[in-house]
Amino acid sequence: MAYKIIAEQCTGCGACEFECPSKAIKEKNGVFAINAEKCTECEGSFDTPQCASVCPVDDTCVPV
Numbered sequence: 624m625a626y627k628i629i630a631e632q633c634t635g636c637g638a639c640e641f642e643c644p645s646k647a648i649k650e651k652n653g654v655f656a657i658n659a660e661k662c663t664e665c666e667g668s669f670d671t672p673q674c675a676s677v678c679p680v681d682d683t684c685v686p687v
């Protein structure tokens with residue numbers, strides 16, 4: 624399982640990229656995306672998915 628970013632709702636603030644313990648979030652041409660193969664859902668690092676926790680826009684980082 625992995626998380627994904629709803630691109631239409633993402634403001635491009637970049638907060639999630641730095642909080643991801645798996646370095647699964649990358650920005651390309653102003654668009655942030657989660658590499659599903661790298662995303663661990665923060666298991667073993669945090670109790671809750673950090674991208675969803677820090678994202679200022681509700682329901683933008685969601686389970687795939």
Ligand code: SF4
Nearest residue numbers: 643662664665672674
């Ligand atoms: S759920 Fe965790 S591991 Fe997956 S992209 Fe979000 S911060 Fe990174």
Ligand code: SF4
Nearest residue numbers: 633634636637639678
């Ligand atoms: S924290 Fe949310 S709004 Fe900011 S770049 Fe990540 S997905 Fe987009």
